[in-house]
Amino acid sequence: MTTVMVQGTTSDAGKSTLVTALCRWVRRQGVSVVPFKPQNMALNSAVTTDGGEIGRAQAVQAQAAGLEPHTDMNPVLLKPNSDTGAQVIIHGRAVTTMNAVAYHDYKAIAMQAVLASHQRLSAAYPVVMVEGAGSPAEINLRAGDIANMGFAEAVDCPVLLIADINRGGVFAHLVGTLELLSPSEQVRVKGFIINRFRGDIALLQPGLDWLEARTGKPVVGVLPYVTDLHLEAEDGLDRRQIDKAEQVLKVVVPVLPRISNHTDFDPLRLHPQVDLQFIGPGQAIAPADLIILPGSKSVRSDLAHLRAHGWEAAIQRHLRYGGKLLGICGGLQMLGQQVHDPLGLEGAPGSSDGLGLLAFETTLEHEKQLRNVRGRLTLENAEVSGYEIHAGVTVGPALEQPLVQLDDGRCDGARSLDGQILGTYLHGLFESPESSSALLRWAGLADVQAVDYHGLRERDIERLADLVEKHLDTGLLRQLCGI
Secondary structure, three states: OEEEEEEEOOOOOOHHHHHHHHHHHHHHOOOOEEEEOOEEEOOOEEEOOOOOEEEHHHHHHHHHHOOOOOHHHOOEEEEEOOOOEEEEEEOOEEEEEEEHHHHHHHHHHHHHHHHHHHHHHHHHOOEEEEEOOOOOOOHHHOOOOOOOHHHHHHHOOOEEEEEEHHHOOHHHHHHHHHHOOOHHHHHHEEEEEEEEEOOOHHHHHHHHHHHHHHHOOOEEEEEEOOOOOOOOOOOOOOOOOOOOOOOOEEEEEEOOOOEEOHHHHHHHHOOOOEEEEEEOOOOOOOOOOEEEEOEEOOHHHHHHHHHHOOHHHHHHHHHHOOOEEEEEOHHHHHHOOEEEEOOOOOOOOEEEEOOOOOOOEEEEEEEEEEEEEEEEEOOOOOEEEEEEEEEEEEEOHHHHOOOEEEOOOOEEOEEOOOOOEEEEOOEOOOOOHHHHHHHHHHHOOOOOOOOOHHHHHHHHHHHHHHHHHHHEOHHHHHHHHOO
């Protein structure tokens, strides 16, 4: 068994992407590999085969490794519900909500979960490919660390350090990070990888030579900047668009303070006939064919945010002029008459008025519902698959006209009597070509082009493995992986 860890000099340095690439590259060598992230902080999550939830990035890495997602791949997941607090999920299940100070003291307990998961994976797979979190040089977070060098030291594994040259200051990032590590941690770093390079590598070579001479560490390789690569973001919104046809469906999504599972919209962003715009605070709410209310980790406070930024009036105007409206998960709950949080799961206990567009109410309960599901839309009887992650229980007469008939016999969501408004708890409903096409036709797009989202993701995972083979020192990688 071999464990190799990828750490980054900053957030968004490319750790998730590199681990995805390495999982597919190791698999190409005929060796079984499993992804692992000790601790993740993200509002994008996926439902696993064992009925829990993990960071969505680890689910993509599992695809690269040819595996189904499992809770051991991300034993600690933190889902922020305020600037200072988060829901703590251990082995796929929410165990508590605590502020940052309290979690700092809790990390010793979380570390036991991390090491137990790693031990199980190590016993089952010859290579464990680990992704760190943020930077290992955050001095204020080093005590009791379980996400970076604290974990690497505990399991005695080598580390590759990746930095993003596109940000600028890449040599300072690498040298500075190394300098802030302890002597034993410095020895653990086996090489540097520079990410997102554009231009002539010959112009970079003097810097690479200096870096190796200055640190005594090899540069494992330089990965190029790839403009059209798509992998689901761990947390940050990806606002890139591909080239669009002249006639497109205009879709807008409000950027909520606690927006969750915004990866729901990646298939639309990549669709050649859809112009998807995320509208943040202070931006004008553009006219659109379809408004989608996204998932939220704090539905009541995000409802207040919508109202404060003019969305309620904009939605009413949009509907008067015949526009379509879709609510997903927390967005579904917002469409109803009231949202109740008697236990204070997402903030102070209490109730809030919803938008009052569909006749139902939602009550947040302690037990979260986690399911991978399949079924058919009541639009066109189109096949759909997706996943549920919610603590809300929704009841009311609007549910008598559901959006989805699930294979397990349950119904999901609601359709307004005039067909203008849809709501569902299903994340991922745009990933299935048939359901995506049906929804786009409902929203007003004629002659919809079917897009295979899973095929696009698989294509890009293969491209990543090609980049590893072409641009990194595969001899060193084989040595580190024990291949």
